[in-house]
Amino acid sequence: MDNVINFGGMTALITGASSGIGAASATAFGTRGARVLIHYNRQESEAQRILERVRGAGGQGELLRADLTTMDGVRSLVRALAGRRIDILVNNAGSLIQRTPVLNFTEELWEQVLTLNLTSAFFLAKAVLAGMVERKSGFVVNVSSVAARNGGGLGALAYASAKGALSTMTMGLAKEFAPFGIRVNAVSPGTIDTKYHRNFSNDQILNAVKAATPMARLGTAEEVADVILFLCSHEARFIQGQVIEVNGGFS
Numbered sequence: 001m002d003n004v005i006n007f008g009g010m011t012a013l014i015t016g017a018s019s020g021i022g023a024a025s026a027t028a029f030g031t032r033g034a035r036v037l038i039h040y041n042r043q044e045s046e047a048q049r050i051l052e053r054v055r056g057a058g059g060q061g062e063l064l065r066a067d068l069t070t071m072d073g074v075r076s077l078v079r080a081l082a083g084r085r086i087d088i089l090v091n092n093a094g095s096l097i098q099r100t101p102v103l104n105f106t107e108e109l110w111e112q113v114l115t116l117n118l119t120s121a122f123f124l125a126k127a128v129l130a131g132m133v134e135r136k137s138g139f140v141v142n143v144s145s146v147a148a149r150n151g152g153g154l155g156a157l158a159y160a161s162a163k164g165a166l167s168t169m170t171m172g173l174a175k176e177f178a179p180f181g182i183r184v185n186a187v188s189p190g191t192i193d194t195k196y197h198r199n200f201s202n203d204q205i206l207n208a209v210k211a212a213t214p215m216a217r218l219g220t221a222e223e224v225a226d227v228i229l230f231l232c233s234h235e236a237r238f239i240q241g242q243v244i245e246v247n248g249g250f251s
């Protein structure tokens with residue numbers, strides 16, 4: 001994406017910005033004028049690297065840490081936002097945590113997957129929407145998944161269920177907050193070449209995806225970030241409540 005789109009004067013919170021799609025989004029917002037709040041959990045040095053990249057390009061930002069698999073972690077991030085103006089929220093943090101067959105699922109793992117991929121997104125949106133309503137402007141972009149539409153790969157049922165609900169939540173929030181000048185949308189990545197797949201996939205799975213993708217390759221984090229930025233831009237001003245598939249034609 002070229003430099004036509006600029007977010008000067010805005011603050012963007014990107015969850016899960018230490019890696020992959022979140023890191024690419026934070027870099028893209030931060031180098032186009034936004035002050036970026038770079039959330040991470042485990043990868044502090046990677047998050048710091050993204051912040052340095054933004055600062056190196058003349059941008060501003062800071063780091064926020066929270067484990068979003070627990071409500072304590074979600075509440076701590078919500079508390080850290082108190083009194084701050086957030087213009088853009090990208091609910092990107094997510095993971096299937098571990099591939100687990102349904103019959104081996106524990107209550108604890110179900111809770112963790114749902115809290116990370118769905119509940120945290122709701123409470124972070126709730127935390128920033130009040131200020132957006134007062135200002136009559138703001139953007140929320142949720143990062144869903146192709147798993148929301150196809151049930152997910154084996155061992156990813158809780159993750160796919162959470163992403164399905166996240167897509168639905170996107171449409172509901174969009175209706176409720178459109179009258180306040182707030183736009184809420186989602187991106188739904190297909191298979192994107194990030195650490196996610198180094199953790200949860202193998203060559204066999206990735207080759208099968210490529211074979212089933214008309215564009216015959218995996219996506220890049222930057223290609224998803226570009227769509228997230230577009231959704232927060234003036235150019236996308238009549239797009240509301242949509243879940244945009246970014247998957248090279250895979251369906």
Ligand SMILES: NC(=O)c1ccc[n+]([C@@H]2O[C@H](COP(=O)([O-])OP(=O)(O)OC[C@H]3O[C@@H](n4cnc5c(N)ncnc54)[C@H](OP(=O)(O)O)[C@@H]3O)[C@@H](O)[C@H]2O)c1
Pocket residue numbers: 015016017018019020021022039040041042043044066067068069092093094095096116143144145146147188189190191192193194195196197221
């Ligand atoms: N890659 C794909 O093919 C694909 C496809 C569909 C949807 N998605 C979605 O895209 C989003 C980004 O994924 P990615 O591919 O960029 O993956 P990634 O490179 O593994 O990055 C995941 C990010 O989420 C954060 N995160 C993970 N567990 C967390 C926790 N317990 N608490 C707080 N943050 C946590 C990570 O932070 P730390 O590393 O600092 O802990 C990291 O910044 C996710 O929501 C994922 O479900 C990805």
